[in-house]
Amino acid sequence: MRSELYIDGNWVKPLKGGVCEVIDPATEDVVQTIAAATAEDVDVAVRAARRAFDKDGWPKLSGTQRAKYLRAIAKGIRARQAEIARLEVIDNGKPLPEADWDIADAAGCFDFYAGLAEQLDNNPVETIALADDRFTSKAVREPIGVAGAIIPWNYPLLMAAWKVAPALAAGCTVVLKPAELTSLTALELAAVADEAGLPPGVLNIVTGSGSVAGQAIIDHKGVDKLAFTGSGPVGSKIMAAAARDIKRISLELGGKSPFVVFDDADIDEAVEWIMFGIFWNQGQVCSATSRVLVHQKIYERLLSRLVEETGKIRIGNGLEEGVLLGPLVSKRQYDQVVAAIEGARKAGATIACGGTRPEGFDKGYYLRPTVLTDVPLDSAAWVEEIFGPVVCIRPFESEEEAIELANDSRFGLAAAVMSKDDSRAERVAAAFRAGIVWINCSQPTFTEAPWGGYKESGIGRELGRWGLENYLETKQITKYV
Numbered sequence: 001m002r003s004e005l006y007i008d009g010n011w012v013k014p015l016k017g018g019v020c021e022v023i024d025p026a027t028e029d030v031v032q033t034i035a036a037a038t039a040e041d042v043d044v045a046v047r048a049a050r051r052a053f054d055k056d057g058w059p060k061l062s063g064t065q066r067a068k069y070l071r072a073i074a075k076g077i078r079a080r081q082a083e084i085a086r087l088e089v090i091d092n093g094k095p096l097p098e099a100d101w102d103i104a105d106a107a108g109c110f111d112f113y114a115g116l117a118e119q120l121d122n123n124p125v126e127t128i129a130l131a132d133d134r135f136t137s138k139a140v141r142e143p144i145g146v147a148g149a150i151i152p153w154n155y156p157l158l159m160a161a162w163k164v165a166p167a168l169a170a171g172c173t174v175v176l177k178p179a180e181l182t183s184l185t186a187l188e189l190a191a192v193a194d195e196a197g198l199p200p201g202v203l204n205i206v207t208g209s210g211s212v213a214g215q216a217i218i219d220h221k222g223v224d225k226l227a228f229t230g231s232g233p234v235g236s237k238i239m240a241a242a243a244r245d246i247k248r249i250s251l252e253l254g255g256k257s258p259f260v261v262f263d264d265a266d267i268d269e270a271v272e273w274i275m276f277g278i279f280w281n282q283g284q285v286c287s288a289t290s291r292v293l294v295h296q297k298i299y300e301r302l303l304s305r306l307v308e309e310t311g312k313i314r315i316g317n318g319l320e321e322g323v324l325l326g327p328l329v330s331k332r333q334y335d336q337v338v339a340a341i342e343g344a345r346k347a348g349a350t351i352a353c354g355g356t357r358p359e360g361f362d363k364g365y366y367l368r369p370t371v372l373t374d375v376p377l378d379s380a381a382w383v384e385e386i387f388g389p390v391v392c393i394r395p396f397e398s399e400e401e402a403i404e405l406a407n408d409s410r411f412g413l414a415a416a417v418m419s420k421d422d423s424r425a426e427r428v429a430a431a432f433r434a435g436i437v438w439i440n441c442s443q444p445t446f447t448e449a450p451w452g453g454y455k456e457s458g459i460g461r462e463l464g465r466w467g468l469e470n471y472l473e474t475k476q477i478t479k480y481v
């Protein structure tokens with residue numbers, strides 16, 4: 001396990017020598033300490049990234065040359081997939097098969113953006129037809145510069161890949177701060193990039209707290225672009241900090257995503273997707289479909305199947321075989337989710353199942369998967385992101401009512417609909433005010449497709465060609481002929 005900062009191609013101790021503890025959420029044991037960077041370390045990292053961008057020629061390499069590094073990183077991740085997946089479980093708590101999936105996805109993300117980097121070379125220069133024929137004009141794409149990336153703890157390596165891969169493909173250099181709770185696999189990414197021969201300063205990883213290291217990145221004048229995934233309040237801070245010197249930003253924030261199930265849906269299939277949509281990764285998923293709306297004709301039957309199936313979910317240490325639900329990431333997250341459930345109960349909701357620690361667990365931040373009914377529409381449980389294995393479910397009578405309830409949120413990240421009537425499903429999908437819409441499923445995520453939210457769920461889109469756009473400027477070159 002790595003524990004130092006990765007700056008300018010070197011493993012270095014933080015200048016002030018601070019450390020933070022890495023706690024395994026399954027056992028509550030401190031398994032390691034890692035460096036806690038301060039503003040001084042961030043400054044060294046940003047200067048290295050600046051030099052790599054301004055002087056050392058990373059943006060001057062062809063897309064095909066940069067793609068070679070990205071493919072080597074993908075290969076390096078795959079070569080150590082099993083080891084990195086285990087680290088992710090120890091750091092985050094998720095079941096090993098899920099971690100394994102994330103690591104494979106992260107490698108795939110580097111390969112995908114390698115392909116887009118190569119395409120940058122093949123794109124013909126766009127000539128612009130001008131009304132005034134004394135001039136010719138063309139538009140060229142150039143990297144923005146130094147990107148500061150700040151990521152959360154729910155998908156530690158994958159979130160790093162979603163930012164680092166497109167940034168490097170575009171020709172930007174990067175200073176990445178992983179979440180303090182889950183930095184181990186981002187450090188492994190640095191080790192893999194180092195082995196791949198990535199030039200010094202192109203990728204720098206500074207571990208430490210958000211309020212110190214993160215704040216130093218967003219305040220640094222040498223950073224041209226901020227890419228963030230995490231909570232709304234920190235997203236607002238980033239936007240405010242970016243406003244001071246007009247940094248480019250992309251924000252992927254939270255959600256309270258609806259899942260509308262019509263009465264023609266297969267109940268067992270619906271239950272399976274509902275569970276996947278809220279219990280995967282212990283519900284710590286920004287796009288989790290945490291508000292389920294079910295047509296009243298099938299509501300009671302579906303609810304009883306959901307409660308029955310939820311009760312069968314095997315809870316345990318993510319490293320144990322067959323475990324489907326691990327611990328929440330931290331004591332703080334556990335306390336917040338338990339408080340949200342208690343708040344829902346006080347507001348009048350019924351706990352149909354879950355809501356407590358599972359029996360037989362003395363250690364670890366384990367929580368039984370929870371189904372809440374009768375949740376008042378104005379209660380925090382219905383309105384706010386809980387970010388845990390907690391689903392609110394309620395009946396609806398008409399399509400109009402379902403759409404109105406689904407869209408009645410300040411968030412707009414994702415939404416799902418299930419119906420055998422294709423035209424109805426398409427109609428509802430069109431009516432959702434959300435950036436990601438699933439029909440007859442919930443959560444499948446593809447590197448090729450745009451990812452991001454409407455309303456308070458964020459600004460900009462990651463993944464696909466849209467993810468590359470986040471790191472590019474457009475330059476007009478006009479000639480008098």
Ligand code: TAP
Pocket residue numbers: 150151152153154177178179180181208209210211213214215216218229230231232234235237252253254255285286336385386387
């Ligand atoms: P945040 O506080 O938003 O953390 C996300 C990242 O921002 C972390 O790397 C964090 O660093 C950093 N950060 C915190 N304060 C910062 C600042 N002032 N300047 C720059 N960076 C800063 O999320 P959290 O505390 O981990 O979780 C709180 C809630 O956010 C969750 O309950 C959940 O509702 C939501 N959340 C949403 C998402 C997604 S994917 N939308 C992901 C995680 C959490 P440290 O971790 O080192 O403090």
